[in-house]
Amino acid sequence: MAHEIKLVTEAELRRTVHLDLEVIDCVEEAFAKLATGKVVMPPVLSMALPEANAEVDVKTAYVPGLEGFALKVSPGFFNNPSLGLPSLNGLMVLLSSTTGLVDAVFLDNGYLTDVRTAAAGAVSARHLARQDVDTIGILGTGVQAKLQLIAAAKVRPAARALIWGRDGDKAGLLAAEMKTTLGIDVAACPEPADLVAQSQLVITTTPARDPVLSADWLHPGLHITAMGSDQEDKNELDPKILAVADAIICDRISQCEKMGELRSALETGLLAGTGNVRELGDVISGASAGRQSDDDITVCDLTGTGVQDTAIATLALGKVRRANAGTTVLA
Template sequence: MVLMADRARRRREQSARALDHGVITSMKTLLLNREDVGSLISMKEVIGTVEEAYKAFNSGQVIQPAYTCIHLPPPRGEIDFKLAYCETNEIISMKASSGGFPNNPTEHGVPSGMGTVLLFDAKTCALICVMDGSLITGLRTGAAGAVSVRALARKNAKTITSIGTGNQARMQIRAIREVMTIESIHAWDDQLQALAQYKADIEREFGIPVVTARSKQDAVEQADILVTTTRGKGSLVEAAWVRPGTHIVAIGTDTQGKQELEPEIFRNAKIVNDSIAQCIEKGETWHPLHKNIIHGDDIHGEIGEILLGRKPGRETDDEITIFDATGMAIQDNTTANLIYRNAIARNTGMAFEFTCP
């Protein structure tokens, strides 16, 4: 314990020397670990910066190349590489994030999902920050769901259904409760132990009652807001189960081969994408397009267009709205930049020499 405290003290002293009145000195790169990242931003701040990201994207202030995904041989999963430049903050971000590595905890002692974010000063291309990215991915994805709820859900929505009970399912609740009052949650998971743990965790953390559903249908039929966060490989949610007026937050499909919703759900719904280019190629929207249930013109628009007032959000209490979120590099950019700025202001992290003059 003494050794750990001494290391922490030395780390703070190094950071204080390296951070000159809140500004990184020349040729210094700031290092932020997961603990640092978690202490430097709140969910309310993340929701704000994700809204900022969507608006910047639809205002022509973002360069965001198509992201690259590498699928590794089983039992390993995939690694995504996402890159973005934002004109408003003059930051280039690059994130590498992995998912679906089930043996990591037992064989390697690390999480099943990992992430790292690099920030570059766009004026010089200097590497200004390296930070843990696993928490950022969870935070900004949860925030995306909350942004869509504020823009597209009924104003009298009270009940959430969660299909999937993993970390992102929890993150969605943490975010959505910032923009609405949740009276109850109906949850389903094919793993009964995971379902029971979700109920215990949510009720302990938030005091929101959780009903563990006997079936997916029972859960979906109760939803004012339906959140899907699985790594589904087929239609988990059927069109006949979805009530008029439901808002669907479709999170789990972000690469070809994943699916959570029966494509028929899209036929008469208001479809909103985070990025149309991504969603028609890798998102839930691909499936009804592929089956000719909808066409490109049937996509209402992108969430940023609604936030900017260029297109309407929900227009009636009966319409079904779908937010298909594949995850955008610009969300990482604005969120990581705010974390970096907060770190500078609070003298948090360790600065080191990365580039020699």
């Protein structure tokens, strides 16, 4: 008996799946389900290929109640730009939770990962940032800098945004683009300390291996979402930040201990343990407290989870089917 499989390209996904409130709500619900303890989510399979200056990550999660579960392969081959190729690509495969048969193959080159990552940042802001955010600060100038700002503005409509990058020209170009996209005042900020001082919500989106945000810059009411650290050698936040924060929230504690900002704080000894660390799903469900006052300093450490991939892939297949997009093959 033939089985239908949807093959969907990046271009088709970009026309069908957008960074909107539906996607943000979908990712939020996935984190809430993760908090129930019924989700099966193995540790990230990470393989370094030093001879090729590359790494490959594989993530997955089974979520009871969803029709499918995703297997995502994310290769990063960092010599590719010299060959005229992008350094990041990859795909997602969605399999039936009932039969294990392949329902869809998303040849997305990382697009769905970009969207679900930005959506997680919005979920963090929705539950941990102050209600009265006037200024959003972005550290970084890449794809996630752009998407995180778009997503954050959907849940914390701010009057303005500030962007800092090591390359001031890139920061200026991104600021001009975002001013047009969002219709608010967006400017490049030459000093990260000034950006933090003026912002109530700061999102770090860099591949930094040395901190780009100092504990000396903290101020009452600040929320920080750190999403750039997703490997054992990355570190965006001064580890002291986690030691003095009023609330530390992780997407997955066991994962952040190995590859997130939590890892750096624990390794330096500035954070004695994870006793006061909470997971985002528990904050969403109300099982754990997040921000408790407008003066709290809160930090969310996002490393990217398989449950997000399963959530976005399941949502994407529904949208693709309704739009009659992609190519159907029989297997």
